[in-house]
Amino acid sequence: MRLRPPGYLLRPSTLSNACWRCSQQLSYGNSQLTRTFAHAAPVAPKQQSRLKAGYFLSNKILPRPHDDGLNPQSFAASTAPDEASKATTTSQVNQHLPHRRRQAAKRHAANIPGSAPPTDAETPLPQDASSALTTESTKHPANSFRRQLSLLLSLSKPRLTILVVLTAMAPYALYPVPAFLSPSIGLDTPSLSPLTLTFLTTGTALCSASANALNMLYEPAWDAKMTRTRNRPLVRGLLSERKALVFAVLAAVAGVGSLYFGVNPTVAFLGAANIALYAGVYTPMKRVSWLNTWVGAVVGGIPPLMGWAAAAGESATGDGSFRELLFTTDAIGGWLLAALLFAWQFPHFMALSWPIREEYKAAGHKMLCWINPARNGRVALRYSLLFFPLSIGLCAVGVTEWSFAATSLPVNFWLAREAVRFWQQEGFKGSARGLFWASVWHLPVIMVLALVQKKGMWGRVWRSIVGEPDLEDEDEYEDWVVDQISQEAEAADGEAQKAVPPIRSE
Numbered sequence: 330m331r332l333r334p335p336g337y338l339l340r341p342s343t344l345s346n347a348c349w350r351c352s353q354q355l356s357y358g359n360s361q362l363t364r365t366f367a368h369a370a371p372v373a374p375k376q377q378s379r380l381k382a383g384y385f386l387s388n389k390i391l392p393r394p395h396d397d398g399l400n401p402q403s404f405a406a407s408t409a410p411d412e413a414s415k416a417t418t419t420s421q422v423n424q425h426l427p428h429r430r431r432q433a434a435k436r437h438a439a440n441i442p443g444s445a446p447p448t449d450a451e452t453p454l455p456q457d458a459s460s461a462l463t464t465e466s467t468k469h470p471a472n473s474f475r476r477q478l479s480l481l482l483s484l485s486k487p488r489l490t491i492l493v494v495l496t497a498m499a500p501y502a503l504y505p506v507p508a509f510l511s512p513s514i515g516l517d518t519p520s521l522s523p524l525t526l527t528f529l530t531t532g533t534a535l536c537s538a539s540a541n542a543l544n545m546l547y548e549p550a551w552d553a554k555m556t557r558t559r560n561r562p563l564v565r566g567l568l569s570e571r572k573a574l575v576f577a578v579l580a581a582v583a584g585v586g587s588l589y590f591g592v593n594p595t596v597a598f599l600g601a602a603n604i605a606l607y608a609g610v611y612t613p614m615k616r617v618s619w620l621n622t623w624v625g626a627v628v629g630g631i632p633p634l635m636g637w638a639a640a641a642g643e644s645a646t647g648d649g650s651f652r653e654l655l656f657t658t659d660a661i662g663g664w665l666l667a668a669l670l671f672a673w674q675f676p677h678f679m680a681l682s683w684p685i686r687e688e689y690k691a692a693g694h695k696m697l698c699w700i701n702p703a704r705n706g707r708v709a710l711r712y713s714l715l716f717f718p719l720s721i722g723l724c725a726v727g728v729t730e731w732s733f734a735a736t737s738l739p740v741n742f743w744l745a746r747e748a749v750r751f752w753q754q755e756g757f758k759g760s761a762r763g764l765f766w767a768s769v770w771h772l773p774v775i776m777v778l779a780l781v782q783k784k785g786m787w788g789r790v791w792r793s794i795v796g797e798p799d800l801e802d803e804d805e806y807e808d809w810v811v812d813q814i815s816q817e818a819e820a821a822d823g824e825a826q827k828a829v830p831p832i833r834s835e
Contacts, residue, residue: 459483460560466567480568481576483561484545485538492772493537494530496629497636499776500666501526503728504640505784522643528591529639533632535584536600540628542577543608546570551616554692557685588635593642595651596635603631619695622678630671637663662728669719669775675712676748677768679705683756698756706752709764713748716741716775723779733782737775744771 466479545552545563552558562568581604589597607628614621638654641663647653654660679698682689683705686698697705720737723729747760747767754760 457557458487459562460557462487463560463562463565463567466562480562484542484563484568484573484576485534485580486541489541490534490537493629493632494534495773495776496670497533497632497639498526498530499780500633500636500663501529501640502636502780503662503666503783504637505662505727506640506644525592525639525643528587529596529636532584532587532591532597532600533635535580535587536604537584539577539581539584540604540607542573542580543604544612546573546577547608547612548615551692551694555685555688557688592639593649593654595638595642595649595654598651599631599635599638603628603635606631615694615696617695619697619700621695622675622697625678626671626674629674630667633666633670634663637666661726662723665719665722665726665728669716670772672712672715672719673768673772676709676744676751676764677772679709680751680756680761680764680768683761702755706748706755710745710748710752713745716744716771720775727784729779729784730782733779736778736782740771740774740778743767 460483462479462483466476466483469476469479545561549561549563552561553564558564563570563573581601585597585601585604588600606624611621611624611628614624634655637660641654641660642649645653655663682696682698683702686696686702689696690699697708716737720741721734724731724734744764744767747764750760751764
């Protein structure tokens with residue numbers, strides 16, 4: 330048997346190059362590391378660390394720049410003396426991160442009471458749907474249907490339009506009628522018609538889209554000066570003004586026509602008035618007086634009246650005129666719902682406009698957020714407190730059960746508390762954003778609570794389950810119960826008489 334030398338196992342033909350290099354280093358070693366006692370140990374070159382001091386700036390154990398009196402230069406020198414310039418650059422870059430700006434704003438507000446934090450520390454508003462749709466439309470060819478549809482939807486301000494439609498639908502459903510969305514339509518048992526609701530929502534959406542498109546047609550030059558509106562289709566030139574005008578006119582005609590023929594003339598008149606107020610009064614008034622906010626609040630209060638008048642027309646016993654639908658004692662509930670939407674506009678808009686007050690000022694819009702910030706906070710607080718009596722009023726007039734006054738108390742208190750903070754801080758220290766989100770959640774919660782606790786709804790549901798007739802008047806229900814007892818007594822007497830055998834006379 331022939332033995333091969335051990336070196337055969339370490340040849341490149343049998344092992345990879347990496348293993349061959351390792352074997353060579355193990356076999357021969359490094360001649361520079363051998364020394365005798367007469368020579369000093371050679372100093373190996375210092376290997377540069379791949380970790381930088383900036384990686385540990387978020388660690389709470391280590392000191393950070395500008396904390397405890399340390400500056401970036403001394404911090405860098407203490408952690409990495411030979412990398413001081415690189416650590417300084419890292420700390421400067423980290424200061425531009427969002428969380429670093431927020432921390433700097435908090436320290437600035439804590440050290441200087443009453444002073445404003447840096448402008449870039451204010452949290453920007455969420456992107457509106459019009460800007461998002463405009464950006465999405467650019468991904469499609471210029472003349473494609475999807476691009477034109479996205480641009481037209483952008484003109485209508487989809488989120489605002491949906492909110493307007495919902496504020497019209499809720500009062501329609503809250504109108505006190507015996508049946509709730511029943512398909513039967515008759516004079517004896519008035520009900521809410523799904524077909525009328527369809528015409529109401531469609532017509533209201535088209536009227537809102539027309540008003541919003543006319544608003545954009547009026548002020549593209551001023552929209553270009555604000556980050557919130559500079560991405561609109563007319564500002565960017567993605568849609569011609571002629572197409573926008575045609576869309577606005579067609580939407581107005583179709584919307585008012587749907588309300589007139591599908592609902593009633595009173596609702597159609599309110600829809601047309603809303604277009605005129607928003608596009609013809611509120612929009613140009615923004616550059617004239619800060620009272621434009623009150624005109625805009627009136628515009629927001631009209632859709633609840635439209636929903637209430639649409640439901641009132643279903644059960645009208647007279648000619649269904651404007652006076653009968655809106656100026657009787659039965660219409661008090663509709664006016665309370667309109668007042669609720671009118672009051673909601675102020676805490677919502679005052680908080681929404683505050684972060685962009687400088688842009689409003691640069692664009693020339695007269696808004697309280699920059700004209701008089703103190704009054705801006707007082708107005709938001711004043712109208713947020715109105716929700717307490719309005720909630721009680723809805724219970725008193727029979728729109729909702731009295732439990733609504735108790736269940737609406739927490740959400741009303743939340744809005745009022747954020748309005749107090751907004752008034753005290755004048756929008757600073759996150760109070761504007763807190764009030765904004767409180768108002769965003771407040772309206773749908775109030776509407777849902779009112780719908781769930783509609784007057785007599787659960788009683789009708791219970792009577793439908795047990796098989797009792799659905800009578801709205803308590804006196805009628807008591808009369809029905811008496812009649813049932815009388816009929817049962819008569820039936821029992823009849824059975825008793827049949828059971829007794831007749832007496833024969835002899």
